[in-house]
Amino acid sequence: MPRTKSAAKVGRPRAADKDKTERGERILNAAEKLFALHGYDGVTLRTLANSAEVDVALINYYFGPKQQLFDTVFARRAQILNEERLQALELAEQEAAPNPISVEKIIEAFLRPLEVAQESDDEGWKNYCALLAYVNNSAVWGPILMSKHYNAIVDRFVQALRVALPDAEDADLYWCYHYMSGAMSLTFANTGRIDKMSGGVCRSDDFKAAYDRMIPFVAAGFKQVCG
Structure with missing residues (x-):
């Protein structure tokens, strides 16, 4: 008889997915504002990370290099x-x-x-x-x-x-x-x-x-x- 996952375990991936989505939206929103104000070259990933309140590594993890992020924001x-x-x-x-x-x-x-x-x-x-x-x-x-x-x-x-x-x-x-x-x-x-x-x-x-x-x-x- 297969084991059933506990409700807590079932809920964890959903919470994690929600957190990931919220962080992703926060990065996109911050990037949108900064790119609008300063253009592509005027925004560093460090500045963006500080604005979005995330680690720099997360930006690359979610969206790839800066140019790919810029495309995602625009699209x-x-x-x-x-x-x-x-x-x-x-x-x-x-x-x-x-x-x-x-x-x-x-x-x-x-x-x-x-x-x-x-x-x-x-x-x-x-x-x-x-x-x-x-x-x-x-x-x-x-x-x-x-x-x-x-x-x-x-x-x-x-x-x-x-x-x-x-x-x-x-x-x-x-x-x-x-x-x-x-x-x-x-x-x-x-x-x-x-x-x-x-x-x-x-x-x-x-x-x-x-x-x-x-x-x-x-x-x-x-x-x-x-x-």
Whole structure:
């Protein structure tokens, strides 16, 4: 007759797994904040370990070398954003059927989830958006991480734009996306520059105002260049 494990022994692995998950999340959250503030090169594993209150060896044990950790931090919320964007696009397509979805609705499906992220009470999303601005404007990390984690969703939206703008050339579509990406990055960065330029009339942390204007602005640009 096989021996049965005691309840205490059965419970130990679960407690250990919970502790490991909590430590892993603590490392990722601390890394996200530090990378957003200081960039990849400005963060040491010792600084990160102190911030996360873990041993340095645990960082490598859970996530591998620093570059792999950076990728994991960047990928974690990219997946969430991509799912939100895809759901918004598919819903807009269903609502428009049997007609093609409008350019405005395509751009809104792409941009509005970013507004929701920036408005979140979760400090992690604010850190991630700052990190996204850093990576998107980096000649080193942009081609690697943006391509790896965002190209597939961009391709899906470009395909929707091809349907909405049947006379558009691919070069024009991708240039227009390039310009939109620049506007997104400046909004992610939340630098406060527009506050000073406008004398306080505009605020860089007024994300609803930013996206309410960015969506029709970008849509008009696509239609002008690609129409």
